Amino acid sequence: MLDLLDINIIRKIQEDIPIVQEPYKQIAKELGISEDELLDKIHRLCSNGIIRRFGAILNHRNAGFTSNAMVVWNIPMERIKEASKIMVKFSSVSHCYRRPIFPEWPYNIFTMIHGETKEQCEKIVEEISKASKISDYVILYSTCELKKTSMKYFNDEIFHSVF
The missing domain is CATH 3.30.70.3460 (Alpha-Beta Plaits)
Known part of the structure; x- marks a missing residue:
């Protein structure tokens, strides 16, 4: 169901998105594909229910909100x-x-x-x-922050044991 490119895309977007003017263009370049191809693949993964939620975590303390x-x-x-x-x-x-x-x-x-x-x-x-x-x-x-991470579906250990 998933090919190697799909898995590599998921591995990239489950991490922090680069804080640059065009983050998807940078991710696409790192994957060796065009930005349009990346966005098409992400859209397909969402449409097929592989990616069900796409979100961002605000590290509010780093942004000055204490x-x-x-x-x-x-x-x-x-x-x-x-x-x-x-x-x-x-x-x-x-x-x-x-x-x-x-x-x-x-x-x-x-x-x-x-x-x-x-x-x-x-x-x-x-x-x-x-x-x-x-x-x-x-x-x-809030009195303290207990968790601020996203789910990791393809970590390095799993990825390298399969591929």
Whole structure:
């Protein structure tokens, strides 16, 4: 199902994407193919369900954001779509998820807010609350970072034992 080029593409894109003007062009060059061929292959891998999720991890502390707040919102069901559209427009929101509610936990939307200080995060949350007209929320602050890695499907050990 996968050929050697597919595996090499997956190996490249499961690592950090180069921070350059044209990262896919650089990856393609390293693989010895054109950028168009790389993008076509990635699209095919996604279309066939081989790659199901393509994401980026923000190393927020390296980017200068030392305060991080997970804000949980209790939003009426009929307003979830409208309110979340407003929330995600804020550049300080890096994640926005809908979650199930429970009797002791009525919060159905989770947003991750990044700021330089706790006070800046709280100001952003107040702005989001005002813009979305949602006032039922709780701010949960990060105390430490436990994991910040992506899944590795073809590591060197596995790759070299097969190829």
